Amino acid sequence: MEIFDLLYLGAFVILSSAFDHRFYDGQKPPSSLSKEISYAVRRFNTLIHVFSRRFIIDLEGEVVSPWYVVNRILGEFAAASVVLANAIHALDEIESNDNVQYRVITNPCVRHIEGILQMSYPDVFPYYSRCVARGHKDFLWTGPHVNICLRSEGITTVVALTGKSEMIDLPSHRIYTEDVDLIQPNQTEDVSQSGKRPGDTLILEDEKARKRSRQS
């Protein structure tokens, strides 16, 4: 399985209720369907967590958290969907043909997508909004080439020796509104232990590697 297959499928599943007629028209969707979606999303989050413990991601020479890639894909995927929906809506206002009646009403779909992001992925919502504002049209990854390396003590030490640590946000293309990498070292442990960024264990390992090198 290619990592992007997994990430696109995950992004789609997260937003899938917004692309399903069973969630519109005042209908109450089957509870089994909602449970199925939430279970699949939980499994996806678990999978990314396991992935981030086994691998590191290198983008343009920067080691970034896998959650950066996940959140960026999610924001861009959602934005591309909304831009497309708005374009169809604008086209419907110009054209008048028989097919219009089969199209989904744009506003509920956009509200649904934004509701999912605001409720479950509030960190991604500002980036999504920026993408919509600039008319982002790409459903697929637009970032730099993704290099995936097996996380090992050796590579962790090498990264530490270069004076870098695993970053939460990519400096050349930030997706979070705050500079999340400007966290003081004594705060780093708290953030990692709270589970806010489950993939960012390399920062702690970085600190440990420095202590080890000082002792030796």
Added chain:
Amino acid sequence: MPGGSPHWVLSTSNAICVGRHFYAKSTIQSSVVANVHSFLMGGSLTNQDLPETRTLLYQLLVFWSIRFDKTDVDGKFDFIVP
């Protein structure tokens, strides 16, 4: 044929077609994008709305997740996450 490929059916006489739709791993990226397009464009893009096939995508994600949990980095089933 990946999802989202424009196509049409041509027959020399009236016909009832029997077949299957399926999701292929190799084309999953275009399949999920095509799902969004189909939903947004509706009847102007497709003649069939198949929401029940979503279950296959949910199950596929769960299946990949479980498989990833139980394999080592080379994809062999000899490593189990405690």
